[in-house]
Amino acid sequence: MEAVNVYSARILEKQEYFKPGHRACQGCAEALAVRLVAKALGKNVIVASATGCMEIISSPLPFTNWDVPWIHVAFENTAAVLSGAESAYKALARKGRIKDRGTVFLGMGGDGATTDIGLQALSGAFERGHSFVYVCYDNEAYMNTGIQRSSSTPFGASTTTSPAGKKVPGQITWKKNMAEIAVAHNVPYVATACSSYPFDLMEKVQKAARTPGPAYIHVLSVCPTGWRIPPSKSIWIGRLAVETGIFPLFEVVDGRYRITVDVPELRPVEEYLKPQGRFRHLTPEITAVIQERVNYEYRKLVAKTQFKF
């Protein structure tokens, strides 16, 4: 689908379930990702959304952008609420109180709600094996409250709580690899996606919805406000994140890795770091450290795809 992107946009369904008129910033790639995920899943879906940008911008009282059932939950219990909803649905269907129409349960949260605050509930839901899709929209900081660092913030990024100065080059820890944490739960379907590759993203979401049992999708969502880039560049930056190998797109089906968007030759990470204001302070030495780490991680991923069962 990705290869034929000129025509695949026309072949797709026209109906949107995340309606226009939301209050996201200009160039928000996260809102784009939400729209694509909602479009891929269709009308037969129940959404539980953690607190965060996407909750704020889509539900300012008395309006809503959602054309599907949508529950707003607190930061920490998205996956818990979702597993409850899924269990209730299953029980009611078993007792014949409602008709089982194969409704998909979608959980969504930002990187804060997934990798920091909601991780415990998510881990529990993975372990219990509820049938749901959890999508993490990762914009690499708490953008909604004013760009505070999260455990998903990459090394070297300057945020308001990890400011770059003379002594410290911004964030001093590496980004938490949430997709690998999901893989470690032996979840049947795990994937990474990016809204710069819309058809790849939609295919993965549909695959996740078809999978019985839990599925996890980690979506890199470029945030022009927090990353200090012009709004017109957000799709471009997302593509560079993939082409430099910083955020490779892969899927893991029952433990088997496959790289979905193949990058024959990685571009230098400098191309990705340079246009972003949050990396403006990086010296060539720190860039070299990041480059080394990216090469190492990418080699590790490629080795995993070549693992023979």
Added chain:
Amino acid sequence: MSQTVTLTIDGRQVQAEAGTTLLEAARSVNIQIPHLCSNEELAPYGACRMCMVEIRHGQRTRMVASCIYEVEEGLEVQTATERVLNVRRLVIELMLARNPTHPTLLQMAADLGIEKTRFEVEVKGCILCGLCVRTCREVVGVSAIGFEGRGTTRRIATPFNEAPPDCIACGACSAVCPVDVIPLKEKDGIRTIWKTDYPMQRCESCGRLIAPVKQLEYFAKITNQPLSHFTEHCVHCR
């Protein structure tokens, strides 16, 4: 101002615009009707027969394909009667006899309580829904492929089974196919589709692959722009 008609689907009152189909009306109230050959971008066709429903005219009921039947005032529609399900089971079994392995078909069959077909399996892959042929004609506008033969020998083919002269290697047929039987491969700047190799164009600024050369030539032709308009910059470095 378009007219609105009111009809009943599975006992529910549904408002729909005149001129739309039963399938669209059902979907607007979240009544799922399985279907394979319908796509909003294409003219209704009614090939797969999975979307059969029962409609009532006075005392009599009859079966129609909901993707080509237009909504009518006061129409009574049933989407899941035993008669409807029987037809769908037969149809999916006939399709499984042509393609017994594709997950989409197997899932549809499982929803109807069928595990395998009762007919003799003759693997052809293609279920003759015609989506690829219609997409090529209506969306892309080149008609590079078509149906060949009649009856049991009917199949999708290129003219004279040779390299299709009109094909622009866009791959839309491969993308739209519900059972993934049109292979599309891309390797080292060469795209292979319909057993023909098409070279890909590299962006003159950044060196990334854009699209097959023939596709860009086609774009240049239908938009009356010079070819360089499409090759100088790609979607990435524009």
